[in-house]
Amino acid sequence: MSRPFAIALIGQKFMGRAHSNAWSQAARFFDLGLTPLLHTVSAREPRELEQFAERWGWLNTTTDWRDIVGYDDIELVDIGTPNHVHAEPAIAMLEARKHVACEKPLAGTLEDARAMAKAARQAARRGVKTFVWFNYRRCPAMALAQRLVREGKLGAIRHVRAHYLQDWGGPTTPLSWRFQRKLAGSGAHGDLNAHIVDLARFLVGEEVSEVHGALARTFVHERPLPDAPRKRGKSDVDDCVLFLASFAGGATASFEASRLAPGHQNDNSIELNGEKGSLRFSFENMNVLELCEVSDKRTDGWKRIMCTAAGLHPYAAAWWPDAHVLGYEHGFVNMAADILRVLDGKAPEAPLPDFEDAYQTQRVLEAALLSARERCAIKLSEVK
Numbered sequence: 001m002s003r004p005f006a007i008a009l010i011g012q013k014f015m016g017r018a019h020s021n022a023w024s025q026a027a028r029f030f031d032l033g034l035t036p037l038l039h040t041v042s043a044r045e046p047r048e049l050e051q052f053a054e055r056w057g058w059l060n061t062t063t064d065w066r067d068i069v070g071y072d073d074i075e076l077v078d079i080g081t082p083n084h085v086h087a088e089p090a091i092a093m094l095e096a097r098k099h100v101a102c103e104k105p106l107a108g109t110l111e112d113a114r115a116m117a118k119a120a121r122q123a124a125r126r127g128v129k130t131f132v133w134f135n136y137r138r139c140p141a142m143a144l145a146q147r148l149v150r151e152g153k154l155g156a157i158r159h160v161r162a163h164y165l166q167d168w169g170g171p172t173t174p175l176s177w178r179f180q181r182k183l184a185g186s187g188a189h190g191d192l193n194a195h196i197v198d199l200a201r202f203l204v205g206e207e208v209s210e211v212h213g214a215l216a217r218t219f220v221h222e223r224p225l226p227d228a229p230r231k232r233g234k235s236d237v238d239d240c241v242l243f244l245a246s247f248a249g250g251a252t253a254s255f256e257a258s259r260l261a262p263g264h265q266n267d268n269s270i271e272l273n274g275e276k277g278s279l280r281f282s283f284e285n286m287n288v289l290e291l292c293e294v295s296d297k298r299t300d301g302w303k304r305i306m307c308t309a310a311g312l313h314p315y316a317a318a319w320w321p322d323a324h325v326l327g328y329e330h331g332f333v334n335m336a337a338d339i340l341r342v343l344d345g346k347a348p349e350a351p352l353p354d355f356e357d358a359y360q361t362q363r364v365l366e367a368a369l370l371s372a373r374e375r376c377a378i379k380l381s382e383v384k
């Protein structure tokens with residue numbers, strides 16, 4: 001028998017929808033010991049919030065997330081708010097002994113991320129767990145890639161080449177929290193590089209040891225205000241950040257994030273080159289993993305693996321017959337299922353990032369920003 005497991009959600013827009021769908025679907029597709037009960041949703045706009053709750057089946061609403069602390073029956077709090085509204089609710093919920101699943105990046109600033117990691121360490125002593133929604137780990141192709149690397153299929157990793165490019169950040173895009181440093185912390189960097197740094201660490205299985213150089217640039221300095229389009233407000237985050245890094249085991253890595261790359265809509269791409277072969281993935285073709293094995297010079301080349309075979313590929317057994325492909329939302333459902341498995345004392349299908357893990361990604365992001373600002377290399381040991 002599956003036990004009802006009460007969840008609260010903070011934030012009801014883009015990620016609010018993705019997460020509500022994930023909690024709603026997880027126990028329908030996966031056999032789980034815990035079945036999510038959509039207890040309470042919190043966000044700022046009361047009218048939208050009521051409609052949202054009705055549409056997605058949340059039982060209660062509140063415009064003050066602090067109310068959630070008072071519900072003893074809520075066991076996990078899911079945070080899908082802008083980056084400056086991660087630390088305070090996360091720490092409050094951990095202190096109230098509730099598990100927390102927070103959106104990425106862990107926070108807008110390293111200071112907030114450090115405080116969250118510290119609170120998570122303290123809460124862990126009381127059995128409280130943390131999770132961070134680095135959802136791309138849970139595309140079957142990425143979870144398979146991680147297994148193949150662990151099994152030694154590529155041998156020692158020499159190079160990681162990652163970019164995450166989008167095209168929506170031009171000058172006509174209205175100002176929002178995403179373009180304000182005091183709210184977001186950074187622009188394309190925290191938004192997009194956060195994902196590919198997490199993926200690279202996940203796949204290589206090592207920490208980044210040094211950022212050798214970085215370039216951050218803002219091209220768009222003003223944007224129309226959403227409620228008064230003739231007026232303009234200051235856009236003060238990076239539009240792109242590029243950097244070079246080393247992993248502890250010696251692999252070289254390049255990362256590039258941009259919101260100003262026409263032709264790339266959600267191009268989250270990563271390639272690994274090892275001594276015995278290579279792997280590559282692009283989210284715009286997310287069901288496919290490409291593998292090149294160095295074995296016979298006459299036949300070496302890229303092999304296209306459709307990662308949809310039940311029993312062979314991670315998560316595939318829960319979904320559809322072979323090649324009935326998955327999409328963006330399935331990564332979130334897979335993640336919700338893994339969170340529920342872990343909270344039920346079972347192993348996840350692929351390793352889940354917790355606050356400590358996401359704090360290591362945040363340190364890499366900070367090192368890149370420091371490197372761009374100071375125009376020098378930054379050892380990760382210098383970034384606490």
Ligand SMILES: NC(=O)c1ccc[n+]([C@@H]2O[C@H](COP(=O)([O-])OP(=O)(O)OC[C@H]3O[C@@H](n4cnc5c(N)ncnc54)[C@H](O)[C@@H]3O)[C@@H](O)[C@H]2O)c1
Pocket residue numbers: 010011012013014015016042043044045063065080081082083085103104105133134135191
């Ligand atoms: N994992 C991913 O692929 C992915 C994709 C997009 C966004 N994100 C992350 O998710 C988070 C939210 O992004 P989004 O795109 O959903 O933002 P959004 O602007 O679409 O939604 C933000 C929501 O937060 C609510 N909110 C803001 N301040 C609040 C407060 N003080 N109390 C209660 N609710 C509050 C708003 O009412 C709104 O419902 C960010 O950290 C972002 O980086 C992750």
